Amino acid sequence: MLIAGFPAGAWGTNCYLVAPAAGEECVIIDPGHQAAQGVEDALKKHRLKPVAVVLTHGHIDHVASVVPVCGAHDVPAWIHPDDRYMMSDPERALGRSIGMPLMGELTVGEPDEVRTLTDGTRLELAGLELSVAHAPGHTKGSVTFQMPEARDGSDIPSVLFSGDLLFAGSIGRTDLPGGDMDEMLGSLARVCLPLDDSTVVLSGHGPQTTIGQERATNPYLRQVAADRQARGAEPAPRRGM
Secondary structure, three states, X not given: OEEEEEEEOOOOEEEEEEEOOOOOEEEEEOOOOOOHHHHHHHHHHXXXXXXXXXXXXXXXXXXXXXXXXXXXXXXXXXXXXXXXXXXXXXXXXHOOOOOHHHHHHOOOOOOOOEEEOOOOOEEEEOOEEEEEEEOXXXXXXXXXXXXXOOOOOOOOOOEEEXXXXXXXXXXXXXXXXXXXXXXXXXXXXXXXXXOOOOOEEEEOOXXXXXXXXXXXXXXXXXXXXXXHHHOOOOXXXXXXX
């Protein structure tokens, strides 16, 4: 398994390229502001051929390079329908005061082909399996992508690309248009709590972490875990740590 990631642009948004191995097809996750050159550099370094761009949500810091990246490689972009409008209307998505000084340098619009992500979809792309979970809270159309743990005995853990749902020590903001804290906490409970502690979390901003680390230290995940326990729900898995 190859995962090449780098922070890009004014917001330091993590863009990821995922492939079974170097020299093979890959999926690109969240090519945001000023990410296009970093994508090209990573493709060349690892001899990868992209087959799709998949988006955790529609904020401009995660989608600003979708048009040039998809256009350069003639690949589709996948996004939840509730966030699709954000590619063409980032000002409506963020509000007028957030990041608007940068609007003049951004490529706004949709790539030639846009496909729809829905909750429970299992994408099979580039020899990879990505399970899609709808995770509203940061935006109405936020999703996560989970790759299962390796089945070949190589001891590679499951990986969750969490977008702006879950960060190391924190969560995504909920004060922008479409954000909702109750939905955010519900998504954390539904998407993150059931995962094994060994699951690696690669988020939209900041360093990687694990579900076990966040279950132990993240105040928001601790809150939803306590609420779950108070309701008498089954404890979440703790295998792997």
